Amino acid sequence: MKHFLRVLILLLLVSAAGTFEVSAQNPAQSKKYKKKAKAAKKKKKDPYTPVYHDADADHDGVPDSRDQCIHTPKGEPVTTFGCPYDVDFDGIFDYEDSCKNEAGPRENHGCPWGDRDGDGIMDNVDDCPDKAGLKTYHGCPDTDGDGIPDNKDKCPTVPGIVKYEGCPPPYSDIDGDGVEDYSDLCPSTPGVKTNRGCPELKPADKAALQKAFDNLLFESGSDVIVSSSFQSLDDLAKVLRNNLSFKLYIEGHTDNVGDDDANLDLSKRRAISVKNYLISKGVAGTRLSTDGFGEMKPVDTNETPEGRKKNRRVEMHILQ
Structure with missing residues (x-):
């Protein structure tokens, strides 16, 4: 009975202490208990704690x-x-x-990507990132207005032709009228500089052409012709119908206000509007040619309202 009480007391002490070192009266048993206790301690390690050996x-x-x-x-x-x-x-x-x-x-x-020249075309797609230009020419300008962007033009300040990489060709004037062939609208027929190398018009025909130019108006920012321009265009159509050898070259221009590419597009559309109106009045479309230059060919300064008004124009040239 006394032995039983001793064992019971020992177990209670173990339970209260939680961690213990077992000791028995027999040394061999003590060694055995210590070995088991040591193994139990190892098992009590947190199995969820990762141990990295990486x-x-x-x-x-x-x-x-x-x-x-x-x-x-x-x-x-x-x-x-x-x-x-x-x-x-x-x-x-x-x-x-x-x-x-x-x-x-x-x-x-x-x-x-930035836009160093401020032309609205990002530098990564701008062929001329340090000089403002047009989307049409991949961000490059066309200073001389010859349709050849400056980065491909060996004579960027003098109008030229593609064949000569933007430079004027060697002097040539086949009809001998004093207007070089590359800018002569009638290169095989002697004419006058005031009519772009074409023959001088009769006073009545010249007056009809001038009247059509002076009275031609469009709705703001549009290619729609204002009705007050119809009568003068009708008179011009009559001149063309009565002179079947005449052809008409129509070119649109704008001032420098607004987006360059939008201006270029508008100038082309306005020239086409004049062409379509004349066709509706009985003039064959094959006798009419058009082009647009946007703000590239000003005839006056763009710094004043009066100058900008002159630059917003559609020019018409009768070719014979």
Whole structure:
């Protein structure tokens, strides 16, 4: 009975202490109990605590087994997944991004494309990023208005032709009228400079052409001809119907207010509107040709209202 009480008391002490070192009267038994107690302590370790024995190639503190960017430069701050930060979310890590707070393409070192010349065409698609130009010419201007952009024009300030890379051809005046062939609307027929190298018109025909020019009006920002212009255009159509050898060259122009490309488009559409009106009055379309130059060929300054008004025009030239 006494032995039983001793065992009971020992068990109660073990339960109260939680952790204990067992000791028995028999040394062999004590050694056995100590061995079991030591094994029990090992089993009590938290099974959910991960123990990493993994490599960390880039030394960023994130084991390679869960490091999604194992070649991060030494010392670069990383996320819990081992990748460097990308504040602007453009796919370029901050340490290699020249514009950390603005998203941009890798080709531009993580910075957005700019517009150095302010022509509305981003530098990456602008053939002339340092000089304002037109979308039609991929961001390049056409200073001399010859239809050849400056970046492809060897004579950018002098009108020329494609054959001579934007330069005027060697002097040539087949009809000998003093107007060089490349700018002569009637290169095979002697004429006068005032009519672009075409023969001088009869006073009545010249007056009809001038009247049509003076009275031609369009609705603001549109290619719709104002009705007050109809009568003078009717008189011009009559001249053309009565002179079947006559042809008419119509070219549109604008001032420099507004978008360059929109102005170019508007000038072309206005010239076509005049052509269509004359066709509706019985003039064959094959006798009418059109072109538009936008703001490229001003006849006066664009710095004053009067000058801009002169530049907003549709010129008409009778060719014989």
